Amino acid sequence: MQIRTFALSAAIAQVATLVAADASAYWKSFTSQVDPKNITVPSIEQTASIDPAQECVYYNPETSLFTFKASEWPSIWEVATTNGMNETTEFLNLYNSIDWTKAPNITVRTLDGDGNLDTTGYDSTKDPDCWWSATTCTTPKISDVNEDISRCPEPETWGLTYDDGPNCSHNAFYDYLQEKKLKASMFYIGSNVVDWPYGAMRGVLDGHHIASHTWSHPQMTTKTNQEVLAEFYYTQKAIKLATGLTPRYWRPPYGDVDDRVRWIASQLGLTAVIWNLDTDDWSAGVTTTVEAVEQSYADFITMGTNGTFANSGNIVLTHEINNETMSLAVENLPKIISAYKQVIDVATCYNISYPYFEDFEWTNVLNGTKSNASGSATISGSDASASNVATPAAKVNASTSGAMSLIPNLVMASVFIAALLL
Numbered sequence: 001m002q003i004r005t006f007a008l009s010a011a012i013a014q015v016a017t018l019v020a021a022d023a024s025a026y027w028k029s030f031t032s033q034v035d036p037k038n039i040t041v042p043s044i045e046q047t048a049s050i051d052p053a054q055e056c057v058y059y060n061p062e063t064s065l066f067t068f069k070a071s072e073w074p075s076i077w078e079v080a081t082t083n084g085m086n087e088t089t090e091f092l093n094l095y096n097s098i099d100w101t102k103a104p105n106i107t108v109r110t111l112d113g114d115g116n117l118d119t120t121g122y123d124s125t126k127d128p129d130c131w132w133s134a135t136t137c138t139t140p141k142i143s144d145v146n147e148d149i150s151r152c153p154e155p156e157t158w159g160l161t162y163d164d165g166p167n168c169s170h171n172a173f174y175d176y177l178q179e180k181k182l183k184a185s186m187f188y189i190g191s192n193v194v195d196w197p198y199g200a201m202r203g204v205l206d207g208h209h210i211a212s213h214t215w216s217h218p219q220m221t222t223k224t225n226q227e228v229l230a231e232f233y234y235t236q237k238a239i240k241l242a243t244g245l246t247p248r249y250w251r252p253p254y255g256d257v258d259d260r261v262r263w264i265a266s267q268l269g270l271t272a273v274i275w276n277l278d279t280d281d282w283s284a285g286v287t288t289t290v291e292a293v294e295q296s297y298a299d300f301i302t303m304g305t306n307g308t309f310a311n312s313g314n315i316v317l318t319h320e321i322n323n324e325t326m327s328l329a330v331e332n333l334p335k336i337i338s339a340y341k342q343v344i345d346v347a348t349c350y351n352i353s354y355p356y357f358e359d360f361e362w363t364n365v366l367n368g369t370k371s372n373a374s375g376s377a378t379i380s381g382s383d384a385s386a387s388n389v390a391t392p393a394a395k396v397n398a399s400t401s402g403a404m405s406l407i408p409n410l411v412m413a414s415v416f417i418a419a420l421l422l
């Protein structure tokens with residue numbers, strides 16, 4: 001009897017071990033027709049128009065590169081548990097392999113009537129959940145979760161990041177970054193990746209650092225554990241499908257993350273990348289003026305030479321989204337390059353050798369033989385090190401309520417695309 005009990009316990013222990021191992025290796029079951037070390041992106045139509053309505057021209061990806069069966073994925077631009085995706089065997093296996101009894105007991109947040117996060121009743125002074133939207137907290141209050149990245153450690157460094165891609169018609173912008181030998185961290189939305197897989201392929205081909213920006217761009221703290229897991233999981237799977245790579249980094253839409261969401265991200269090996277400067281570029285001509293965003297850029301450029309970043313650098317929130325945000329980038333990047341010692345992606349500035357789960361070493365990307373992947377995008381700027389006046393903390397200029405108003409455009413585009421796909 002004793003032996004049997006022991007054998008049974010051992011068997012259970014073994015199963016538990018296997019399950020745990022499966023959870024951490026979830027990405028190994030993903031498939032892709034793309035070799036990230038040998039990408040050829042078919043040429044596609046593009047537009048230089050600033051009219052968002054003309055921005056996207058749908059293309060059918062070559063089936064030798066990308067095969068997408070809509071029935072096997074969440075609905076585009078809807079929470080990732082849609083289309084029965086919370087009940088698939090693969091998702092349930094993943095969900096059940098996680099020990100949810102260890103998850104922090106943190107309430108699921110709600111939105112108010114205007115679609116903004118409701119922080120009523122949250123103790124922002126104590127900030128028990130390290131809820132960024134309430135306090136801009138980036139250092140978790142619990143152990144065993146990955147701490148956020150929010151600035152490049154090197155002085156006088158601009159951490160270059162673009163959110164909300166990929167898109168069908170951003171070739172001109174990617175051409176520009178290539179011409180300037182700039183590498184950025186690109187935070188891709190899963191729904192956009194499956195709509196515009198060539199954009200994601202090009203991101204990898206050009207040597208950009210690709211990371212996750214969730215499946216449907218929700219305020220993640222308002223989603224249940226299951227929904228949060230699905231938003232991460234299907235985005236990982238989509239980026240792998242389009243590029244052959246599975247990211248280790250993600251950016252919370254609107255910066256909305258707390259220790260519950262961090263804990264779930266950590267189960268999938270994901271670390272959040274926030275920012276310490278926000279251009280609010282998405283709002284130009286939407287909820288504010290282009291001039292106001294130009295002023296933010298000007299202020300941040302000045303910080304490159306006035307000692308603000310004498311001890312450590314920044315990470316700046318900017319967007320691909322549309323030609324307005326991309327035009328602002330193209331206009332300001334030369335000035336940024338002049339004002340800062342380095343303009344680099346987050347994987348480079350944080351010295352991350354493997355920003356993906358696959359064997360794809362980052363220094364090889366940066367030092368690769370491709371003509372477009374030469375050097376580390378380190379560009380010498382004016383000498384600002386003379387200033388000893390260090391501002392301890394960068395100006396935190398983060399909006400949490402903002403980008404909502406852009407979403408209808410994206411939703412409209414995706415509805416249009418969905419109609420085409422059907």
Ligand SMILES: [Zn+2]
Nearest residue numbers: 163164253254
């Ligand atoms: Zn976003």
